[in-house]
Amino acid sequence: MSAAIVAENLVKTYGGDHEVRALDGLSLTVEEGTVLSLLGPNGSGKTTTVRVLTTLLRPDSGRATVAGIDVMKNPQQVREIIGLSGQYAAVDETLTGWDNLIMFGRLYHLSSRGAKSRAEELLEKFSLTDAAKRPIKTYSGGMRRRLDLAASLIVKPKVLFLDEPTTGLDPRGRQEMWEVINELVKGGVTLLLTTQYLEEADQLADEIVVIDRGHVIAKGSADSLKKDVGGERLEISLPAAHLGETQRIVEGITKSIATTDLQMHKVSVAAPNGTATLIEALRQLDAAGIQPLDIALKRPSLDDVFLALTGHIAEEKIEEVVGAKGKRGKR
Amino acid sequence: MKDALIITKRQLLQLFRVPEVFIFSTIQPVMFVLLFRYVFGGAINTPGVDYVQLLMPGIFVQTVAFTVAGTALGLAEDMQKGLIDRFRSLPIARSAVVVGRTLGDATLNVVVLVVMALTGVLVGWRPSSSTFEIIAGFILLLIFGYAMSWMGVLVGLSVRDSRVANSVVFLFIFPMTFLSNAFAPTTGMPRPLQYVAEWNPVSTMVAGVRDLFGLEPMFGATANSFPSQNPLVMSLIYIAALMAIFIPLSVRKYKNVAPK
Numbered sequence: 065m066s067a068a069i070v071a072e073n074l075v076k077t078y079g080g081d082h083e084v085r086a087l088d089g090l091s092l093t094v095e096e097g098t099v100l101s102l103l104g105p106n107g108s109g110k111t112t113t114v115r116v117l118t119t120l121l122r123p124d125s126g127r128a129t130v131a132g133i134d135v136m137k138n139p140q141q142v143r144e145i146i147g148l149s150g151q152y153a154a155v156d157e158t159l160t161g162w163d164n165l166i167m168f169g170r171l172y173h174l175s176s177r178g179a180k181s182r183a184e185e186l187l188e189k190f191s192l193t194d195a196a197k198r199p200i201k202t203y204s205g206g207m208r209r210r211l212d213l214a215a216s217l218i219v220k221p222k223v224l225f226l227d228e229p230t231t232g233l234d235p236r237g238r239q240e241m242w243e244v245i246n247e248l249v250k251g252g253v254t255l256l257l258t259t260q261y262l263e264e265a266d267q268l269a270d271e272i273v274v275i276d277r278g279h280v281i282a283k284g285s286a287d288s289l290k291k292d293v294g295g296e297r298l299e300i301s302l303p304a305a306h307l308g309e310t311q312r313i314v315e316g317i318t319k320s321i322a323t324t325d326l327q328m329h330k331v332s333v334a335a336p337n338g339t340a341t342l343i344e345a346l347r348q349l350d351a352a353g354i355q356p357l358d359i360a361l362k363r364p365s366l367d368d369v370f371l372a373l374t375g376h377i378a379e380e381k382i383e384e385v386v387g388a389k390g391k392r393g394k395r
Numbered sequence: 396m397k398d399a400l401i402i403t404k405r406q407l408l409q410l411f412r413v414p415e416v417f418i419f420s421t422i423q424p425v426m427f428v429l430l431f432r433y434v435f436g437g438a439i440n441t442p443g444v445d446y447v448q449l450l451m452p453g454i455f456v457q458t459v460a461f462t463v464a465g466t467a468l469g470l471a472e473d474m475q476k477g478l479i480d481r482f483r484s485l486p487i488a489r490s491a492v493v494v495g496r497t498l499g500d501a502t503l504n505v506v507v508l509v510v511m512a513l514t515g516v517l518v519g520w521r522p523s524s525s526t527f528e529i530i531a532g533f534i535l536l537l538i539f540g541y542a543m544s545w546m547g548v549l550v551g552l553s554v555r556d557s558r559v560a561n562s563v564v565f566l567f568i569f570p571m572t573f574l575s576n577a578f579a580p581t582t583g584m585p586r587p588l589q590y591v592a593e594w595n596p597v598s599t600m601v602a603g604v605r606d607l608f609g610l611e612p613m614f615g616a617t618a619n620s621f622p623s624q625n626p627l628v629m630s631l632i633y634i635a636a637l638m639a640i641f642i643p644l645s646v647r648k649y650k651n652v653a654p655k
Contacts, residue, residue, distance in 0.1 A: 118484050119484065140486055146484065148481065148484040150477045150480055150481065154476060154478050156478060157476065159408060159412055163405075167401060167405050168481075168485070170401045172486070173486070199412055199413075
């Protein structure tokens, strides 16, 4: 395996009164044929990274290659082999889906016939054949994204960049998009995907790179990131009267300090031995005549990971503010 | 160049997909012709010649000058929607998108000028010069429109928002077209404004086109200044200057442009 995308020490600052370091020494590597998810809150530098890697933006310093081609030195060659689908559906809304695919096909220098057959293929693949002759304006959000994605796949790119492919979609649209992306990945494309949805990174990516304030703060598989933050925890809900005794019992079993949430009536403790700890706890609680309302082994969610890493939650609200500045355009 | 033509084709295709936009953008200059012809025509005294003969060159120039708005709006909208980003990620020449857009707007001007000329003929416009001169007049109008279009490229890519583009453009294009000899004699203006009107490219264009359509210099200027004496030469100088300034600036802007 070789690296399809390499970024080394990318720095990009935006001037102005308040200088913003959009990228602050960001480095990452994506192996060929794998999916990397760039996960971070809004303003963390995800889109800037994609813009640099897709030749739209020159970084102040640093180096980047896509499929071994230097992004800064040979941008035109990079453009030949990449596909990009942005946050907003970057297609011509007044034209039909068909018109758009033909136009982009021709711009990728396909012959007239080649563009037509490719358009047919893509519309079929993304279940848009019926809508082909309708203007994009009449499409649903999910259809628009699929067409946008189709437009980025015209020349079968070696490396595909998807910048927040499901932002703004309803759950069904998101599910459909995930299926489409999973399908693509099976076809062997190298994919860099940005998202602020932790669940999405979990679903689609082989490796997750968490970025915040323009640099990488963690990376690994979803599982390893969860493990880094802490292993499994045993959580027991029970009537208030038994909280104290339960805490003593589980501390006895695990030899570590448990926390008790008095409001939620919940006792929680690290469970290094997983199910063995669970069984032992149940046995001792039963012996003490305590009947839990609920007992479960919980693994930290990616949300927990995110919180632990960045010290703040992935706030989807921030996006609205950025959106208002025109970053996402009208919908 | 082939890429540019694909972009042009896209723009023309839009006309077929949303014919309303095109129909209304053509109705507007037609309405201007009718309004000025019948509302002001009776009020403005033009000894020896029908007002409509003087009016038509004025409206033609105004219309092609407004190309700056069409181009700016179109590009600002493409910026806003993220289309420019996509185009920039494609393996096409850096000038293709803007060249394609300006050529598209020039093609639109051809259609609009034809519609307006026909309307003009209906309300009494009769250019008295040779066919050759008339064609030369229309070619001059198209070239001027094309030069203005490049100014629109820079505006559209700079403001990146179609509403702002709209206000910015109209802020200078309205005074520019009215502070001229296009619709009324400049002799009625305060003295300082007369000088502005005299050197205004719109005035030299109008005077030049009137000349090509076989009219004596009129509505013009007071002084024996260079632009009044040589409107055609001055117009060509303006056109060359517009292109020399705005083409390189626009192409450079496109290379480095980023959405808000």
